[in-house]
Structure formats: structure tokens, C-alpha cells
Amino acid sequence: EVQVMDSGGGSVQPGGSLRLSCTASGFTFSAYGFNWVRQAPGKGLEWISYISSAGNIIYYADSVKGRFSISRDNAKNTLYLQMNSLRPEDTAVYYCARPRGYSYGFDYWGQGTLVTVSS
Amino acid sequence: QSALTQPPSASGSPGQSVTISCTGTSSDVGGYKYVSWYQQYPGKAPKLLIYEVTERPSGVPDRFSASKSGNTASLTVSGLQVEDEADYYCSSYAGTNFVVFGGGTKLTVL
Numbered sequence: 001e002v003q004v005m006d007s008g009g010g011s012v013q014p015g016g017s018l019r020l021s022c023t024a025s026g027f028t029f030s031a032y033g034f035n036w037v038r039q040a041p042g043k044g045l046e047w048i049s050y051i052s053s054a055g056n057i058i059y060y061a062d063s064v065k066g067r068f069s070i071s072r073d074n075a076k077n078t079l080y081l082q083m084n085s086l087r088p089e090d091t092a093v094y095y096c097a098r099p100r101g102y103s104y105g106f107d108y109w110g111q112g113t114l115v116t117v118s119s
Numbered sequence: 120q121s122a123l124t125q126p127p128s129a130s131g132s133p134g135q136s137v138t139i140s141c142t143g144t145s146s147d148v149g150g151y152k153y154v155s156w157y158q159q160y161p162g163k164a165p166k167l168l169i170y171e172v173t174e175r176p177s178g179v180p181d182r183f184s185a186s187k188s189g190n191t192a193s194l195t196v197s198g199l200q201v202e203d204e205a206d207y208y209c210s211s212y213a214g215t216n217f218v219v220f221g222g223g224t225k226l227t228v229l
Contacts, residue, residue: 035218044122045157045165045208047218059217095164104212105155105170112164 002026002108006096009113016086016117022079022096022110030074033057033099035106036081038092038115046092049081064090086117123148123209123221130227131199139224141192141209147219149190153212156185156194158205159223165208169194196226204228 008020022034036049049070050059058070069082079096093114097106124142131137141148141156148154154172157165167176169185172192182197192211196203209221 037220044223045159045210045220047210047220050217061216100167100170100176103155103170103174104153104218105167105210106157106165107167107170107176109164109166 002098004096004098004108004110006094006110006113009094009115011116011118012086013119014087014117017082017084018086018115020081020083020094020096020113020115022081024077024079024098027098029077030054034072034079035097035099036068036070036079036094037097037106037109038090038094039112040089040092043092051079083115086115088117091115091117123211123219125207125209125221125224127222128225128227130229131196132229133199133201135199136195136197137199137226138193138195139207139209139226141194141211141221143190143192143211143213143219145190147211147213147216148187148192148209150214151212152187154185154187154192155210156183156192157208157210158203159208160205168207199228201228 003025033052048061051070067085071080093112096110098108100107156169159165172187185194207224213219
């Protein structure tokens with residue numbers, strides 16, 4: 001059974017840092033690119049970052065470019081999101097999401113982890 | 120990156136059909152065959168309903184169908200059921216912006 005689990009959220013002050021993790025099982029993790037998508041309270045979905053299966057191709061949304069860093073450890077079946085210089089507007093539930101093949105549709109999502117940035 | 124445009128709300132009675140639109144540009148919806156649709160219940164992760172404009176993953180009822188014309192994609196829910204009441208999001212591959220989502224549509228089953 002495919003399982004994807006996000007973790008690492010919490011409360012942090014503006015300017016602080018946090019690292020999210022996403023652990024996968026039930027499929028060959030190293031064969032898939034992965035994404036982070038976030039959802040601010042009461043708002044819509046926002047794609048924020050992608051990393052290829054080998055980790056050599058990375059994209060970021062403008063809203064997080066220069067502050068967030070995506071990475072992966074295929075030996076540990078784990079995806080990461082290092083978030084620095086956090087702002088109140090980064091407050092959201094963060095999801096890791098696996099694409100369905102090359103379709104850019106995300107068929108498996110973590111349960112989400114809440115990040116709250118507040119003083 | 121600008122979000123795709125969806126109506127904030129839609130509604131229908133049980134058994135009826137409702138269509139939700141998703142308008143983008145030639146740089147996203149109109150330029151690629153990679154439009155997806157998601158269903159999300161409160162407090163839950165989104166669920167993929169449609170990928171590559173019209174394709175349904177296994178397990179998604181055929182009451183859910185989708186299409187695209189120009190820069191606008193559409194999701195149709197036929198034979199509305201009470202459990203279809205949820206938020207629906209479209210997304211599209213957007214080239215250098217990678218993936219962009221719509222603002223979401225809250226579907227109410229009256």
C-alpha cells in the first residue's frame with residue numbers, strides 16, 4: 001500500500017526556520033519526482049516546490065524562492081523542505097504530493113503538517 | 120504565479136449535474152494537456168479526480184468527467200450525491216511556473 005506521511009510542522013517566530021519531512025513507503029520512492037503544496041487557513045492550494053527523482057532538477061514558486069530548499073534522501077525514502085526566513089504569510093498546512101507518472105496530477109498526498117509563523 | 124480562475128461556489132440538487140469552470144491562459148491550461156482536478160473535504164488532503172484533462176484514476180466514479188476548450192477547463196459532476204459536497208480545485212502544468220492551482224470552488228448539494 002502506498003503511504004506518504006508529512007511531519008515536522010510547528011510554531012515558529014517570524015524569521016525562524018523549520019524543516020519538514022515526508023516519508024514514503026509502498027512504492028519505489030527513487031523513481032518519482034515529488035512536490036510540496038501548501039494551503040493557508042481557509043485558502044486554496046498553492047504549489048511551492050518540485051524535486052526530480054534523482055534530485056538534480058528543482059523548481060520553486062516565486063513566493064518561496066531563496067528562502068525554502070527542497071531535498072531528498074532516496075536511501076531513506078524521505079523528502080525534505082528546509083524553510084528559512086519564515087514569514088507570517090507562510091502559515092499553512094504543508095503537503096508533500098507524488099505525481100501520477102508524468103501527468104503533473106498528484107495522486108498521493110501526505111496528511112499535511114501545520115506550520116504557524118507568529119510572534 | 121497567478122492562480123487559475125474558478126467560481127467561488129457552485130450548487131445543485133441531488134441527481135442534477137453541475138459544471139465547474141477553470142480559466143487560465145495559453146501559458147497553462149490552453150498550452151498543455153496537463154489539467155487536473157481535485158476534491159477536498161475539510162481538514163483532509165486533496166484527492167485526485169482527473170488528470171491529463173479527461174482521465175480518471177481507478178476508483179473515481181464516472182459521474183466525474185472533465186473537458187477543456189481553449190484556455191478553459193471544466194469539471195462536470197453528474198447525478199449529484201450528498202457526499203459530493205466538498206471543495207474542488209483545478210490545476211495545470213504551467214511551464215516555467217511548473218504547476219498552478221485554481222482558487223477553488225465550494226460545491227453545495229442542496
